[in-house]
Amino acid sequence: GFTPNKSPDLLKKKIPPEEIIKLNGNENPYGCSPAVNQALFECKKFSIYPDATQQEVRSLVAGYAGTTPDRVVAAAGADQLLDVIVRLFIDPGDEMITCVPTFELYRFYTQLCGGTAVEVQRDENFDVNISQVKSAITNKTKVIFLCNPNNPTGNVIPKEGILDMAKTGIPTVVDEAYYEFSGITMSPYIDQYPNLMVVRTFSKWAGIASIRLGYGIFSPEVAASVFSIKPPFSVSVPAIVGLKSSLQEKEHLLSTVRKIVDERERLFQELKKLSFLKPHPSKGNFIFCAVLKGEAAKLTQDLEDRGILIRHYNTPRLKHGVRITVGKPEQSDKLIAAMKELMG
Ligand code: PMP
Numbered sequence: 001g002f003t004p005n006k007s008p009d010l011l012k013k014k015i016p017p018e019e020i021i022k023l024n025g026n027e028n029p030y031g032c033s034p035a036v037n038q039a040l041f042e043c044k045k046f047s048i049y050p051d052a053t054q055q056e057v058r059s060l061v062a063g064y065a066g067t068t069p070d071r072v073v074a075a076a077g078a079d080q081l082l083d084v085i086v087r088l089f090i091d092p093g094d095e096m097i098t099c100v101p102t103f104e105l106y107r108f109y110t111q112l113c114g115g116t117a118v119e120v121q122r123d124e125n126f127d128v129n130i131s132q133v134k135s136a137i138t139n140k141t142k143v144i145f146l147c148n149p150n151n152p153t154g155n156v157i158p159k160e161g162i163l164d165m166a167k168t169g170i171p172t173v174v175d176e177a178y179y180e181f182s183g184i185t186m187s188p189y190i191d192q193y194p195n196l197m198v199v200r201t202f203s204k205w206a207g208i209a210s211i212r213l214g215y216g217i218f219s220p221e222v223a224a225s226v227f228s229i230k231p232p233f234s235v236s237v238p239a240i241v242g243l244k245s246s247l248q249e250k251e252h253l254l255s256t257v258r259k260i261v262d263e264r265e266r267l268f269q270e271l272k273k274l275s276f277l278k279p280h281p282s283k284g285n286f287i288f289c290a291v292l293k294g295e296a297a298k299l300t301q302d303l304e305d306r307g308i309l310i311r312h313y314n315t316p317r318l319k320h321g322v323r324i325t326v327g328k329p330e331q332s333d334k335l336i337a338a339m340k341e342l343m344g
Pocket of ligand 1: 147
């Protein structure tokens with residue numbers, strides 16, 4: 001199965017929503033652009049199906065991503081695009097390679113298609129050994145998923161390593177959900193390596209996670225294949241409104257991204273000062289910390305009881321750590337103060 005981040009709706013202890021500090025979903029603490037709320041309020045098209053050919057969406061996204069509309073496919077979140085990509089490549093008995101610990105949906109969707117998730121272990125710093133990934137390739141390998149920056153650990157695979165993978169000719173998906181926070185992309189290499197695919201989202205940087213809008217950048221041929229099997233109306237009219245308004249307010253949104261990146265670096269230094277934590281450097285809008293003293297699960301629960309949500313994973317390699325989304329500076333300060341109090 002797949003374990004999502006906990007919704008504030010599900011908290012045992014009732015805490016007023018405005019008092020909850022939600023640092024467990026890598027969402028944008030500054031919210032969406034106010035233009036999105038206004039445009040949704042004014043939108044009169046909710047009774048009409050969206051354009052299934054995504055003409056406007058594809059050209060707007062292409063303009064933002066610096067590519068052409070025939071290379072773009074949009075979907076209801078990057079999440080849905082990952083599902084569609086897996087279904088394009090994986091038949092029962094096929095293999096998908098990914099580098100764990102990483103985002104769980106690659107494995108989840110592969111298994112739903114009857115495929116096998118071949119998991120190559122990252123090293124103790126969560127770095128990927130490319131030659132290990134290459135030696136995991138068999139004649140059943142149909143697709144490779146690389147999360148860059150990696151969720152939940154925040155580190156990146158150097159470009160040369162990803163190109164090394166692309167050179168194998170195996171379809172290679174680079175999940176750049178956190179691109180705006182890293183500034184690192186493989187999209188310019190898709191022309192040279194048409195087996196390379198890039199997946200991104202408006203959930204994080206544009207603050208519209210609940211509206212659901214993700215996209216992929218592909219070679220025109222792969223884009224056509226992905227498009228041919230995706231659900232026709234999954235990019236909803238509200239998502240199109242969210243897209244347009246976000247792009248109109250792009251400069252403002254990117255200024256919140258810069259604030260988050262600055263805060264990421266400050267929070268990292270603050271976390272490093274705590275003797276019971278070892279934060280890992282991150283290029284995303286989150287920081288993974290090893291918990292060196294006590295139980296990470298208990299720390300997470302104790303913080304939750306105080307209305308501060310962070311993410312704990314109950315898996316062998318992650319269970320002694322927590323993932324903290326970078327919020328506003330005052331949210332970081334409250335988190336640090338609460339952790340100091342809890343850990344004595
Ligand atoms: N990829 C990664 C690495 C993510 O962290 C997420 C969101 N948690 C997604 C994809 C899915 O994003 P979306 O909201 O666009 O479905």
